[in-house]
Amino acid sequence: MSADIPPILAVSGLHADYHTARGPARALVDVSLDVTTGANLGVIGESGCGKSTLLKAIIGVLPANARVTTGAIVFDGKDLIAADEEARRRVRWAGISMITQSALNALNPVTRINDQIVEALASHRPQGRREALRRVEQLFEMVGIDPSRSRDYPHQFSGGMRQRAIIAMALALQPKVVLADEPTTALDVIVQDQIFQRLRVLQKELHFSLVLVTHDLALVIENCARVAVMYAGMVVETGPTRMVVREPAHPYTLGLKNALPRLGVRDEPIAIPGAPPDLVDPPPGCRFAPRCPFAVDICRSQTPELVRVSADRRSRCHRALEIDALAPLAALRDTWEKSDAAARAIDQVSFQT
Amino acid sequence: MGRYLAQRAMHSAITLAAMATLMFFLFRLLPGDPTMTVISPALQPEARAAMRAQFGLDRPLFEQYLVYLRNLMVLDFGYSFQTSRPVWEMIEGRLVNTLVLILPSMIAAYMLGALVGALTAWKRGSRAEVGLVFTATAVQSAPLFWLGMLAILLFSIKLDLFPVGHIVTPGRFPDPTWRMYLTVDFLHHLALPFLVNTIYQLCFPLLLMRSTMLSTIGEDYIELARMKGLTEKQVLFNHAMRNSLLPLATTLPMILGWAVAGSVVIETVFSWPGLGLLMVDSVGRLDYPVVQASFLLIAVLTVLGTFVADLLYGLLDPRIVYD
Amino acid sequence: MLRTLREFLLAVWRGPFGKISLVVVGTCLALAIFGPAIAPYDPTARTYDASGRLLRLAAPSWNHWLGTTLLGRDIFSQMLVGARPALLVGGLTALGAVLIGVNVGLIAGYFGGRVDAMLMRVTDVFLGLPFLPFIIVVLSMTGRSLSTLVLSMTLVMWRSTARVVRAQVLSLREMPFVAAARITGAGDMTILYREIAPNVMPIALVSIAFALAWAIITEASIGFLGFGDPSVISWGSIVYDAYASQMMYRAPWWVIPPGVAVMVLVSAVYFVGRAYEQVVNPRLNSG
Numbered sequence: 001m002s003a004d005i006p007p008i009l010a011v012s013g014l015h016a017d018y019h020t021a022r023g024p025a026r027a028l029v030d031v032s033l034d035v036t037t038g039a040n041l042g043v044i045g046e047s048g049c050g051k052s053t054l055l056k057a058i059i060g061v062l063p064a065n066a067r068v069t070t071g072a073i074v075f076d077g078k079d080l081i082a083a084d085e086e087a088r089r090r091v092r093w094a095g096i097s098m099i100t101q102s103a104l105n106a107l108n109p110v111t112r113i114n115d116q117i118v119e120a121l122a123s124h125r126p127q128g129r130r131e132a133l134r135r136v137e138q139l140f141e142m143v144g145i146d147p148s149r150s151r152d153y154p155h156q157f158s159g160g161m162r163q164r165a166i167i168a169m170a171l172a173l174q175p176k177v178v179l180a181d182e183p184t185t186a187l188d189v190i191v192q193d194q195i196f197q198r199l200r201v202l203q204k205e206l207h208f209s210l211v212l213v214t215h216d217l218a219l220v221i222e223n224c225a226r227v228a229v230m231y232a233g234m235v236v237e238t239g240p241t242r243m244v245v246r247e248p249a250h251p252y253t254l255g256l257k258n259a260l261p262r263l264g265v266r267d268e269p270i271a272i273p274g275a276p277p278d279l280v281d282p283p284p285g286c287r288f289a290p291r292c293p294f295a296v297d298i299c300r301s302q303t304p305e306l307v308r309v310s311a312d313r314r315s316r317c318h319r320a321l322e323i324d325a326l327a328p329l330a331a332l333r334d335t336w337e338k339s340d341a342a343a344r345a346i347d348q349v350s351f352q353t
Numbered sequence: 354m355g356r357y358l359a360q361r362a363m364h365s366a367i368t369l370a371a372m373a374t375l376m377f378f379l380f381r382l383l384p385g386d387p388t389m390t391v392i393s394p395a396l397q398p399e400a401r402a403a404m405r406a407q408f409g410l411d412r413p414l415f416e417q418y419l420v421y422l423r424n425l426m427v428l429d430f431g432y433s434f435q436t437s438r439p440v441w442e443m444i445e446g447r448l449v450n451t452l453v454l455i456l457p458s459m460i461a462a463y464m465l466g467a468l469v470g471a472l473t474a475w476k477r478g479s480r481a482e483v484g485l486v487f488t489a490t491a492v493q494s495a496p497l498f499w500l501g502m503l504a505i506l507l508f509s510i511k512l513d514l515f516p517v518g519h520i521v522t523p524g525r526f527p528d529p530t531w532r533m534y535l536t537v538d539f540l541h542h543l544a545l546p547f548l549v550n551t552i553y554q555l556c557f558p559l560l561l562m563r564s565t566m567l568s569t570i571g572e573d574y575i576e577l578a579r580m581k582g583l584t585e586k587q588v589l590f591n592h593a594m595r596n597s598l599l600p601l602a603t604t605l606p607m608i609l610g611w612a613v614a615g616s617v618v619i620e621t622v623f624s625w626p627g628l629g630l631l632m633v634d635s636v637g638r639l640d641y642p643v644v645q646a647s648f649l650l651i652a653v654l655t656v657l658g659t660f661v662a663d664l665l666y667g668l669l670d671p672r673i674v675y676d
Numbered sequence: 677m678l679r680t681l682r683e684f685l686l687a688v689w690r691g692p693f694g695k696i697s698l699v700v701v702g703t704c705l706a707l708a709i710f711g712p713a714i715a716p717y718d719p720t721a722r723t724y725d726a727s728g729r730l731l732r733l734a735a736p737s738w739n740h741w742l743g744t745t746l747l748g749r750d751i752f753s754q755m756l757v758g759a760r761p762a763l764l765v766g767g768l769t770a771l772g773a774v775l776i777g778v779n780v781g782l783i784a785g786y787f788g789g790r791v792d793a794m795l796m797r798v799t800d801v802f803l804g805l806p807f808l809p810f811i812i813v814v815l816s817m818t819g820r821s822l823s824t825l826v827l828s829m830t831l832v833m834w835r836s837t838a839r840v841v842r843a844q845v846l847s848l849r850e851m852p853f854v855a856a857a858r859i860t861g862a863g864d865m866t867i868l869y870r871e872i873a874p875n876v877m878p879i880a881l882v883s884i885a886f887a888l889a890w891a892i893i894t895e896a897s898i899g900f901l902g903f904g905d906p907s908v909i910s911w912g913s914i915v916y917d918a919y920a921s922q923m924m925y926r927a928p929w930w931v932i933p934p935g936v937a938v939m940v941l942v943s944a945v946y947f948v949g950r951a952y953e954q955v956v957n958p959r960l961n962s963g
Binding site: 369380506 | 693797800801803805806807808809810812813814817889893896897900901903912915919924925928931932934935938939940941942943945946947
């Protein structure tokens with residue numbers, strides 16, 4: 001958007017590996033993203049595409065078998081990758097917090113909810129317990145839970161209340177960036193809607209930037225000004241959400257858009273055939289090539305760069321510039337379902353009979 | 354909580370009653386004269402007959418059983434064959450001696466075991482961890498009496514650091530009072546059996562804590578605790594360890610049972626004049642009233658321990674349903 | 677059944693300290709069978725030196741690898757012979773205890789309700805029973821023999837297996853395959869022993885290993901306390917002899933080997949049990 005405001009969070013050239021018995025799994029490859037103040041970023045992709053790994057890398061809690069190999073994560077002008085552990089710890093939650101995926105398992109079952117929030121407050125800003133408890137009640141009110149229930153244990157809360165409690169916890173220290181990892185997948189649609197409405201209100205008050213990771217394109221359209229599409233550990237397309245959804249610049253995004261149910265259209269959504277690649281031994285060239293109906297020879301030999309396709313948009317596709325011609329084809333069911341060699345073979349057999 | 358407490362107390366009472374009954378039949382339904390285990394065989398026939406009437410042993414078995422239960426309630430265990438003194442008199446002091454050795458030792462073993470177990474899990478894969486797990490398994494696999502003898506061999510005989518056994522230097526307190534437990538001499542005698550028992554008993558909590566911790570560490574709330582910017586120490590103690598203590602607490606009654614039972618062994622090796630040694634000695638002397646009483650008292654300790662552990666668990670885990 | 681056994685051995689082989697543990701257990705099994713045959717001396721016979729003097733408390737030497745006792749008996753031979761009671765008592769007790777425990781657990785878990793409540797109360801009573809003192813009392817009342825020892829140990833050891841199996845059955849009985857069996861008209865007993873029981877086999881095997889470990893230690897402890905069968909030489913009774921003669925601290929070679937033998941064998945059994953437990957109980961997989 002406005003290029004003169006420096007982003008609050010800038011990820012550039014981030015690579016991360018998981019150690020596996022078969023060798024390193026390249027879970028993040030050359031990931032670059034900018035989060036500007038006041039503009040939410042949606043990160044979208046199938047499960048296993050590296051979205052959650054990206055968030056954990058940003059907040060700095062990758063599991064023991066994973067590590068960042070190269071790249072930079074610049075938050076508020078400081079590179080977190082280069083920072084020492086104590087400096088990183090101080091940024092966690094106070095600068096960048098997170099609304100986790102499963103509120104049921106994320107809350108410690110044997111600790112009172114207010115204590116779990118107080119703990120976060122106290123480890124960053126030394127304060128009296130009474131003062132901290134007052135703050136918790138204030139936060140509960142903010143997210144719409146009766147403050148008198150702050151002494152409850154997690155199992156006494158409903159799923160929606162737990163998610164709200166997690167949001168209260170995430171906002172406790174007024175962080176500048178809030179990461180949200182599939183925050184509402186476990187909840188029903190109505191509760192999901194309430195929670196996002198609440199989040200939007202809170203955002204107007206508190207001015208944090210939201211990074212929303214999800215596989216639900218509709219949520220991103222509703223909540224995020226910008227979107228990054230991830231596939232197999234790579235960012236394949238970025239840009240303003242509306243433009244990316246209207247005119248995708250990458251075949252994978254075209255496929256995702258097909259999977260979105262359209263109003264008034266009775267057709268079954270078109271799914272992308274095949275499965276994401278093995279990250280230990282990825283296919284040569286573009287990682288999406290094996291599933292891409294438009295793949296040509298270069299796609300199978302050379303990894304495409306993330307190139308600028310218009311002022312504000314980038315795409316990691318060798319055929320990004322021809323995408324206007326490919327888009328109409330991508331809307332057809334046959335393009336996807338018959339691109340597969342096996343599918344084609346079956347087709348021929350049925351044709352002969 | 355009140356109902357839960359009452360329920361657990363009920364269960365404990367049932368267990369104790371069942372055990373008392375078991376003992377009654379075990380000691381009376383043996384071949385030969387059924388009164389042999391109640392009245393000293395050394396007594397003259399006339400005296401035996403008198404006692405038989407006194408204990409109601411000439412009445413039907415069921416009545417005898419009722420008399421037996423009534424006597425237990427008032428701690429009347431009859432008279433020792435050996436000393437002719439009331440059994441309870443002999444046992445009282447022994448009970449204290451067992452408790453001063455076993456109770457602090459178990460508390461130390463549990464706390465230390467939990468702490469070291471948690472740390473080994475935290476430092477998974479390190480050489481220290483592998484070594485500790487191996488050592489703990491080996492110690493746990495060794496017979497306790499043998500560890501005690503090795504300790505005596507090394508620390509008492511070779512290095513001459515501790516006395517070979519007994520609770521105080523023999524003859525020093527001809528008439529023991531509670532002051533005995535405050536002397537340096539007592540502590541000097543306590544040190545070695547305490548150490549051996551503690552080291553032996555801490556292996557189980559250590560290994561259990563380690564394996565529980567390893568699965569706790571993978572939980573989402575541990576990750577969230579890290580994300581919150583807690584220090585590693587806070588994550589370890591306030592979350593990982595606290596939650597892993599729950600499964601450990603459920604084993605407390607079992608461990609207490611082992612500990613009290615193990616007192617038989619450790620007291621024998623160290624000639625520690627507690628309940629366990631009294632029981633073993635009395636079995637050797639065929640002093641059945643004392644055997645029975647000390648066994649029942651040991652059982653009471655075990656059941657009491659279970660009860661306390663249940664309460665503790667109720668306090669630790671808010672999710673427990675009191676029904 | 678055979679498949680379970682194969683899986684069992686394979687899991688143990690790959691587990692921590694697996695190979696060495698299997699070798700230790702195998703060696704002890706061989707000793708339990710052939711021990712008396714390969715013992716260089718009669719373990720109860722007095723031995724004399726070249727000049728015809730009784731070899732009292734002789735230190736380990738070429739002729740007597742582990743030295744001799746106060747009565748001049750060869751300790752190495754006693755050790756070889758002592759493997760049999762350890763494994764016999766341990767094995768029979770473990771089998772008996774797990775057999776009872778599995779059945780109690782199956783019935784309590786499957787039928788639930790009053791049957792469950794009653795069986796669990798009984799289990800609680802046995803859980804409150806102090807292990808070693810109970811065995812001592814029983815042995816002293818009924819005579820010191822290996823069979824009494826096995827019986828009394830079995831009587832207290834089934835309790836933990838019953839609890840573990842019951843917990844497993846509680847979740848198994850909700851499984852679709854149980855419902856399927858019921859629809860086809862299978863009776864309770866058929867479902868319990870044909871459908872559910874095979875699924876608790878792995879847990880039963882783990883229980884056997886842990887019970888075996890406990891039983892071996894207990895057998896040695898009973899021997900040490902002097903309540904063992906007086907006609908049987910066991911690892912525990914060797915230490916008891918040393919202890920009773922009050923010579924143990926003068927002859928470490930008399931006391932150390934039996935303890936080492938128990939420790940090594942029981943450790944091996946533990947590692948075997950734990951390795952298999954990790955396969956059976958995925959929650960422990962990380963361990």
